[in-house]
Amino acid sequence: MGRSLEVTWNDGRSYAFPLIWLRDNCDCPRCLHPHTRERTFDLLTVPETPRVASAGLAGRGAVMVLWGDDGHTSKYEPDWLRRYAFESSDDDLTRPDVVLWDASLSGHVPRFDYRAVMESEQGLEAWLSALLGHGVAVVADTPCRDREVVRVTERIAYARRSNFGEHFEVQTETNPINNAYTALKLPNHTDLCNWERSPGYQFLHCLENAATGGESTLVDGFRIAEALRRADAGAFRVLSTMPVLFRFHDTECDLRFHAPIVGLDGSGRFERIRFNLGLFGVQALPPDETAALYAAYRKFAQLVRDDRYQIRFRLRPGDLLTFDNWRVLHGRLAYQPSTGKRHLQGCYVDRDEVLSRLRMSISAVTDAA
Amino acid sequence: MGRSLEVTWNDGRSYAFPLIWLRDNCDCPRCLHPHTRERTFDLLTVPETPRVASAGLAGRGAVMVLWGDDGHTSKYEPDWLRRYAFESSDDDLTRPDVVLWDASLSGHVPRFDYRAVMESEQGLEAWLSALLGHGVAVVADTPCRDREVVRVTERIAYARRSNFGEHFEVQTETNPINNAYTALKLPNHTDLCNWERSPGYQFLHCLENAATGGESTLVDGFRIAEALRRADAGAFRVLSTMPVLFRFHDTECDLRFHAPIVGLDGSGRFERIRFNLGLFGVQALPPDETAALYAAYRKFAQLVRDDRYQIRFRLRPGDLLTFDNWRVLHGRLAYQPSTGKRHLQGCYVDRDEVLSRLRMSISAVTDAA
Structure with a gap:
């Protein structure tokens, strides 16, 4: 399986997500504290290349991954993945063009x-x-x-x-x-x-x-x-x-x-x-x-x-x-x-x-x- | 006279101070606000190389300069000048050696x-x-x-x-x-x-x-x-x-x-x-x-x-x-x-x-x- 997980959308485009990035960004309540919204997952509890026991699609195209190292399951929404794959990766909208003036x-x-x-x-x-x-x-x-x-x-x-x-x-x-x-x-x-x-x-x-x-x-x-x-x-x-x-x-x-x-x-x-x-x-x-x-x-x-x-x-x-x-x-x-x-x-x-x-x-x- | 004023101390050491630096750092009450201690002298009121009408020594070795452009007189204490000429130019004593520890x-x-x-x-x-x-x-x-x-x-x-x-x-x-x-x-x-x-x-x-x-x-x-x-x-x-x-x-x-x-x-x-x-x-x-x-x-x-x-x-x-x-x-x-x-x-x-x-x-x- 290597070091990444390749995801393909219905329009044929595909992208290979690094496994460590996917594992670190699991947003389930055990990995991301539901109140603080801070990550509680400890990156060093998994290897640099996490093992995937199985991966597949759930409803509405969500990607499900069962991780082999700790038996944890993660779910990734297709729109979220697509944004990181192809769209402007930066969702910070606070950078209007600076207008220099005199x-x-x-x-x-x-x-x-x-x-x-x-x-x-x-x-x-x-x-x-x-x-x-x-x-x-x-x-x-x-x-x-x-x-x-x-x-x-x-x-x-x-x-x-x-x-x-x-x-x-x-x-x-x-x-x-x-x-x-x-x-x-x-x-x-x-x-x-x-x-x-x-x-x-x-x-x-x-x-x-x-x-x-x-x-x-x-x-x-x-x-x-x-x-x-x-x-x-x-x-x-x-x-x-x-x-x-x-x-x-x-x-x-x-x-x-x-x-x-x-x-x-x-x-x-x-x-x-x-x-x-x-x-x-x-x-x-x-x-x-x-x-x-x-x-x-x-x-x-x-x-x-x-x-x-x-x-x-x-x-x-x-x-x-x-x-x-x-x-x-x-x-x-x-x-x-x-x-x-x-x-x-x-x-x-x-x-x-x-x-x-x-x-x-x-x-x-x-x-x- | 050129662009600097050479000052010689009794031990024979000398240093050429740029005139614009001397003029900008006049600390008389007209140039440095006596309460705010902020400079009120406006640098652009004199040329890039200010003219010296006369320069000489006052009591205790203070350097007196009469400036030709605006008729202003400045006085510089010899210890102050010497510090900038030869001693550690930085009088900020807040940099203790960083002690790395384990x-x-x-x-x-x-x-x-x-x-x-x-x-x-x-x-x-x-x-x-x-x-x-x-x-x-x-x-x-x-x-x-x-x-x-x-x-x-x-x-x-x-x-x-x-x-x-x-x-x-x-x-x-x-x-x-x-x-x-x-x-x-x-x-x-x-x-x-x-x-x-x-x-x-x-x-x-x-x-x-x-x-x-x-x-x-x-x-x-x-x-x-x-x-x-x-x-x-x-x-x-x-x-x-x-x-x-x-x-x-x-x-x-x-x-x-x-x-x-x-x-x-x-x-x-x-x-x-x-x-x-x-x-x-x-x-x-x-x-x-x-x-x-x-x-x-x-x-x-x-x-x-x-x-x-x-x-x-x-x-x-x-x-x-x-x-x-x-x-x-x-x-x-x-x-x-x-x-x-x-x-x-x-x-x-x-x-x-x-x-x-x-x-x-x-x-x-x-x-x-």
């Missing part, structure tokens, strides 16, 4: 209604899909209540804590522990890039915005990285390979991490931008590497504030700005605190939780359709 | 006293250093109070939430959502390896352990990976390069991630082990890759439970077992719930927070000495 997104940031997001599965799915595809979306008419931003994260899972708390207040403070808590201009940046675990998504809820100035800016970091790759391959190579020190240090913590500014995944795709002038550490490199890094870094920094790529807009009370903090850099112009109050509440949600909620939401919407 | 650690797991950990900086530093070096440590005589495990995380920062809550109860449940909440044997595993953001450290606080069975097991995953690399380079290559699907799926979430079982960092050092028989997903690979993966995976699984590498012990009420969840695999033998109660409370703390606290602790201990 200044032409101005006035076209995807907007979603708070009630639709909070009360319907379709609304939730539409918002989260945009957040994945564009990396930015606004939830409009979000009630201007204290900590409403945290309640919106609970529509997904929960807020991701950091040294700045479960949520944070973006307003002028007397003794700020973060440049965001001043009235200074904030050049476009990613948050907490000094963490190994930089937050996946950031939510900023505008409660008041009456001060002169303080317009928000956003830029697609993947678009910038793409522009740099085309314009200067050497600078791109430096930024995508040289680990850079990022650091935040106060009386409570000393959070630092080394990573390239442009993080690529194993396939060379953009994964995570780390860019923050304020958190760029004191680099300790040989002088020639220091010079190469600064030259490349400055080119990236110029593109990040280039009006060809950046959008600029004014947040209105009730706007909940949500964006991918691994991709989209955000900033604001300086404002004049004496002219009126500006108050945002912010928090983070991580990527695992957003992807999980979107998977569940897509399933729910598909099942209902 | 079964000979039995009876020698580092133990620390709860009061010393909670009340003294030295106690905290000793515990966290062991946690980094050995990847495992016990905090003994931890009061058997509800949620004391969370209070211990607050000595570091806070507990890291997951879909299982801020903390979790490890005891037999009627409708468990996790195999840990049964009385089943749990083969050695890492937790939440189906997350991109698998937790850095796990804390398990033993409140009661009166049931027959339920001994704890631990194995050093890096030691296992090292053993596999020596014994079977081909299997090691498969496990350190082939992304594997891990997945947990219930009515609330669908958390999945693809990653190699043995994660290596950019320098080829062990970074993170992901191993959990229960969370190993239905792999969708060509049959030959499936066969190669299972063959290598089984070899790793055999080493993971090999008595040459594994330690086995009984947790006592008051023992708080803490370990590196990126490195140390944990498990337990089956127990008989009818013979007595077994109750652990667990939670996670992430790596950024542990490293930050250890840095602060080392500084405090050093300053006090």
Whole structure:
């Protein structure tokens, strides 16, 4: 019988499934815990090539296997087998095409209604899909209540804590522990890039915005990285390979991490931008590497504030700005605190939780359709 | 003057500092915010090679630079400059040598006293250093109070939430959502390896352990990976390069991630082990890759439970077992719930927070000495 079991469908197509894969993926209640849905079958209780005592078809084409080693019986549905044999093996539907954008997104940031997001599965799915595809979306008419931003994260899972708390207040403070808590201009940046675990998504809820100035800016970091790759391959190579020190240090913590500014995944795709002038550490490199890094870094920094790529807009009370903090850099112009109050509440949600909620939401919407 | 400033010390040694590095690292209150300690200097306000109007020495050998572009004056302390020129450029003291261990650690797991950990900086530093070096440590005589495990995380920062809550109860449940909440044997595993953001450290606080069975097991995953690399380079290559699907799926979430079982960092050092028989997903690979993966995976699984590498012990009420969840695999033998109660409370703390606290602790201990 060999090491695989060949299954043939009525249309003549056939596929040879490795026996060890079949045995490991038996989903009977003894092998897959019926409540936890975790595997309880212990792979090492059978040989590398399990013996098949007999195999055959049951009703509706299910494949039945009686295993010779432990006398266990497994049943495999034909549709399930066929999917692994011929169809897209990946049933994760949470990868919409990433839409890179530039200044032409101005006035076209995807907007979603708070009630639709909070009360319907379709609304939730539409918002989260945009957040994945564009990396930015606004939830409009979000009630201007204290900590409403945290309640919106609970529509997904929960807020991701950091040294700045479960949520944070973006307003002028007397003794700020973060440049965001001043009235200074904030050049476009990613948050907490000094963490190994930089937050996946950031939510900023505008409660008041009456001060002169303080317009928000956003830029697609993947678009910038793409522009740099085309314009200067050497600078791109430096930024995508040289680990850079990022650091935040106060009386409570000393959070630092080394990573390239442009993080690529194993396939060379953009994964995570780390860019923050304020958190760029004191680099300790040989002088020639220091010079190469600064030259490349400055080119990236110029593109990040280039009006060809950046959008600029004014947040209105009730706007909940949500964006991918691994991709989209955000900033604001300086404002004049004496002219009126500006108050945002912010928090983070991580990527695992957003992807999980979107998977569940897509399933729910598909099942209902 | 060129692109660098040459500084010579009294012993004749000299070093040429890149001008852009000097300018960017000016730590005056205008360039580095005095409260936030974040840089407010905007790198793009000066040219790639800043002009030096004049440079000279002030008291105690400080280097003074008057910059020609913006008329700004910077002051650099000689010790600070010397450190970046000649000494270990990295002042991060949180990298104790990783001590790989095997079964000979039995009876020698580092133990620390709860009061010393909670009340003294030295106690905290000793515990966290062991946690980094050995990847495992016990905090003994931890009061058997509800949620004391969370209070211990607050000595570091806070507990890291997951879909299982801020903390979790490890005891037999009627409708468990996790195999840990049964009385089943749990083969050695890492937790939440189906997350991109698998937790850095796990804390398990033993409140009661009166049931027959339920001994704890631990194995050093890096030691296992090292053993596999020596014994079977081909299997090691498969496990350190082939992304594997891990997945947990219930009515609330669908958390999945693809990653190699043995994660290596950019320098080829062990970074993170992901191993959990229960969370190993239905792999969708060509049959030959499936066969190669299972063959290598089984070899790793055999080493993971090999008595040459594994330690086995009984947790006592008051023992708080803490370990590196990126490195140390944990498990337990089956127990008989009818013979007595077994109750652990667990939670996670992430790596950024542990490293930050250890840095602060080392500084405090050093300053006090």
